[in-house]
Amino acid sequence: MKNAKGFIANANIKIMFEIFSYGFMQRALLTGAVLAIFSGIISVFIVLRRVSFLGSGISHAAFGGVSIGFLLGVNPLITALIYSTVVAFGIEQISTKGRLAEDTAIGIFFSSSMALGIVLVGLSPSYNVDLFGYLFGSILAITNEDALIAVFVTIFLMGIIFAIMKELYFITFNEELAFVSGIKVRLIKSIFLLSMAIAIVVGIKLVGIILISALLVIPGATAHLLTKRFYRMVFISCLISLFSTISGIIISYRLNLAPGGTIVLMLSVTFFIAFFNKALNNA
Amino acid sequence: MKAIEIENLDVSINSKDILKGINLELGEGKFLGIVGPNGSGKTTLLRAIIGIIRPTSGTVRIFEASPFEAIQKGIFGYLPQSQKIEINFPARAIDVVIMGIYSRLGMLKWPSRQDIDRAEEMLSIMDMAGLENEPFSNLSGGQQQRVSIARALINNPRILILDEPSTGIDVVGQEDFYHLLKGLQKKLNLTIIMVSHDIGAVTSYVDEIACLNKTLHYHGSPMGALNDAVIKQLYGKHVDIMMHTELCEKCERLHSERKH
Numbered sequence: 328m329k330n331a332k333g334f335i336a337n338a339n340i341k342i343m344f345e346i347f348s349y350g351f352m353q354r355a356l357l358t359g360a361v362l363a364i365f366s367g368i369i370s371v372f373i374v375l376r377r378v379s380f381l382g383s384g385i386s387h388a389a390f391g392g393v394s395i396g397f398l399l400g401v402n403p404l405i406t407a408l409i410y411s412t413v414v415a416f417g418i419e420q421i422s423t424k425g426r427l428a429e430d431t432a433i434g435i436f437f438s439s440s441m442a443l444g445i446v447l448v449g450l451s452p453s454y455n456v457d458l459f460g461y462l463f464g465s466i467l468a469i470t471n472e473d474a475l476i477a478v479f480v481t482i483f484l485m486g487i488i489f490a491i492m493k494e495l496y497f498i499t500f501n502e503e504l505a506f507v508s509g510i511k512v513r514l515i516k517s518i519f520l521l522s523m524a525i526a527i528v529v530g531i532k533l534v535g536i537i538l539i540s541a542l543l544v545i546p547g548a549t550a551h552l553l554t555k556r557f558y559r560m561v562f563i564s565c566l567i568s569l570f571s572t573i574s575g576i577i578i579s580y581r582l583n584l585a586p587g588g589t590i591v592l593m594l595s596v597t598f599f600i601a602f603f604n605k606a607l608n609n610a
Numbered sequence: 611m612k613a614i615e616i617e618n619l620d621v622s623i624n625s626k627d628i629l630k631g632i633n634l635e636l637g638e639g640k641f642l643g644i645v646g647p648n649g650s651g652k653t654t655l656l657r658a659i660i661g662i663i664r665p666t667s668g669t670v671r672i673f674e675a676s677p678f679e680a681i682q683k684g685i686f687g688y689l690p691q692s693q694k695i696e697i698n699f700p701a702r703a704i705d706v707v708i709m710g711i712y713s714r715l716g717m718l719k720w721p722s723r724q725d726i727d728r729a730e731e732m733l734s735i736m737d738m739a740g741l742e743n744e745p746f747s748n749l750s751g752g753q754q755q756r757v758s759i760a761r762a763l764i765n766n767p768r769i770l771i772l773d774e775p776s777t778g779i780d781v782v783g784q785e786d787f788y789h790l791l792k793g794l795q796k797k798l799n800l801t802i803i804m805v806s807h808d809i810g811a812v813t814s815y816v817d818e819i820a821c822l823n824k825t826l827h828y829h830g831s832p833m834g835a836l837n838d839a840v841i842k843q844l845y846g847k848h849v850d851i852m853m854h855t856e857l858c859e860k861c862e863r864l865h866s867e868r869k870h
Contacts, residue, residue: 375699490718497709500701507660507688508765509681509713555745557700 346580354474355466355576355586359533361481362542363572366526367565368488370547371557372519375499381418382543384433386527388414390536391440393461394447403461404473404528411524414440419520464535464587466576477529484522491515496557533572534587542568545594552601567597611673613638613769613801614659619668621654628654630825632668636818638768641795641802643816643832645809650823652805653691656773659803660686673768680769684714687762689755691773691805697747703757704729704742710764732760736790752783756790763794770794772804776811784808788815 346352373382392410396403414436422429448458460468488495494515497505506512523543530539550564575590582589612635619632629651636642644652657663659670661677672680680686687710695701707729708721715721721729733742736756741749746757755775762770772791776784792815795802806812813819813832821828 375696377696493712493715493720494717497712500695500699500706500709501690503662503690504688504709504761505712506662507681507686507771508710509684551698551700555698555700556702557705560700 359572363568366542367568374547383540384437388440390444394444397451541591615671643812646822687767710761
């Protein structure tokens with residue numbers, strides 16, 4: 328029995344070494360870890376500000392940006408970042424000025440960007456467009472350059488979000504109060520929107536356009552079920568996001584599953600465990 | 611020094627005139643009640659004073675500064691009409707009070723032990739001691755208002771602005787609340803501007819009253835607002851005003867405090 332346990336432990340250690348020995352897995356785990364922590368923080372504000380649909384809208388709109396990149400022959404992530412940022416600020420402006428309800432503005436940008444993407448991909452001169460990889464994620468497609476840019480940009484933004492966290496918390500509590508109290512509401516909201524757009528673009532290759540919004544919503548929603556204290560919520564959200572992303576990547580490798588889908592399923596499992604646990608405790 | 615000077619203020623929203631030709635002055639340490647029917651522009655006037663809404667024309671001066679400069683100087687303490695707080699928002703009573711000092715602290719600086727002690731002291735002044743760690747969303751309407759006043763006052767503002775603060779509070783709670791405001795005005799030499807639709811209740815507590823319905827129909831002593839002609843102008847018809855008399859227990863408390 329003891330020998331059997333030792334054998335299994337040795338086998339597991341061997342598998343872990345094998346996983347970490349592959350360059351593509353190192354890049355996926357590194358990008359996944361920083362993205363998971365960053366989206367864990369952002370997710371708390373997305374859930375508390377009730378802008379989950381905005382995250383979904385911006386991520387789907389990124390497809391329009393990716394297709395522009397294909398058409399122009401430049402890195403699609405760069406065009407996706409510019410396009411997503413413009414869409415995020417566009418939705419914000421239209422809904423703030425009261426010209427359209429926010430969900431209507433998101434619905435319009437969301438569908439027109441997807442339509443633009445489909446049309447432009449059709450016009451693209453490139454024959455080896457990895458459309459599936461962008462839509463559903465492909466860890467094999469993460470290059471050294473992608474991983475390095477993702478790590479530096481995400482860590483830089485995490486620092487900024489950390490610097491404005493209490494102001495963002497106040498704005499989330501009540502925007503008007505924060506403004507009258509002297510908080511620079513427009514600046515902080517702009518940084519938040521930009522952070523959302525960047526988190527989405529960084530996550531495109533890992534999880535894909537269709538599923539990235541899950542990373543922006545589920546960790547915060549799960550943490551919200553588990554605590555009523557704000558900073559604990561941020562910490563728990565990051566832990567859930569990190570655990571689901573890393574375990575999702577490892578499980579997808581071991582079982583030969585799609586990594587994006589596995590990561591999101593891991594997030595969903597943690598959410599439903601927390602949900603039913605809370606329901607049972609309240610019963 | 612005048613706390614507030616408003617000259618020829620016009621506000622239009624989506625080409626609709628909300629406020630027209632408002633002129634109003636308020637001395638430091640005074641308690642002003644703004645009354646008027648629904649849709650009369652009371653909240654818009656408050657929002658123009660605190661700089662959330664830009665006037666179409668005219669000027670607003672706060673202690674001789676613009677509303678924007680007044681915000682930067684921390685002159686305002688503000689309680690909006692509706693807190694619109696999500697039911698399970700992760701904030702305790704003490705967290706809400708501490709939010710009031712975030713702007714003064716600046717980015718990357720966190721509240722010190724002294725700041726937390728001060729927040730606890732403010733809650734204690736508001737009779738909220740022992741409820742510091744209670745989730746804000748679990749508190750009653752009256753308790754939430756007390757926490758919000760503690761937040762508004764933690765930064766020592768010179769003007770406290772309240773928009774329909776008694777909404778969601780029962781009659782007894784409202785009386786206690788107005789009483790609390792009156793006490794704070796005297797103790798801190800605070801200028802208070804309070805919007806209310808309840809002209810009867812407000813007249814018992816304020817020093818001056820402004821009757822608003824797109825234009826300012828009356829500004830002066832509270833008793834003058836009870837003139838039938840003013841009421842007719844304001845509401846478009848005769849309205850019976852229920853107000854507190856000297857037989858009212860709360861008013862007696864108020865009068866005896868005034869004597870002291």
